[in-house]
Amino acid sequence: MVFPWMFVEIHALRPFKEAANLLAEKKDWPPLYNKTTLNNNKPVAAAVYHEDMFVNFNLSMKTAKEIPGIRLWVTNEYIHSGLRDGAGHVLDLLMGLLNGKKPLFLWT
Incomplete structure (x- = not known):
């Protein structure tokens, strides 16, 4: 689990900010468990x-x-x-x- 602020404050995560935002906005995830x-x-x-x-x-x-x-x-x-x-x-x-x-x- 990560929080949006981590992609700003943690240097190593900055390159993944855009991808993380896209994943966070995704609404059609399949069920987590079968x-x-x-x-x-x-x-x-x-x-x-x-x-x-x-x-x-x-x-x-x-x-x-x-x-x-x-x-x-x-x-x-x-x-x-x-x-x-x-x-x-x-x-x-x-x-x-x-x-x-x-x-x-x-x-x-």
Whole structure:
């Protein structure tokens, strides 16, 4: 997620300002998620971060409700970058959710 001011204040983004404006004005985007595909993905484990600056928490939880049997880890331990910053902890936890070594739902 980016904001319009970023294309003015962040030098590296300035060349993309026009393209970003065109994308922001586009109104005919296809649906972001295909519910049939989501329902066919099994098993599914996901991390949802309370403080994620790029992904809305409520939207994440709403999407998760669309996936039967999803195994969630809801946390504020990381902020969007858990896979990179968690030194394997996040992936180990998610894999544990999938293989039954962790509870089906974690809230930390």
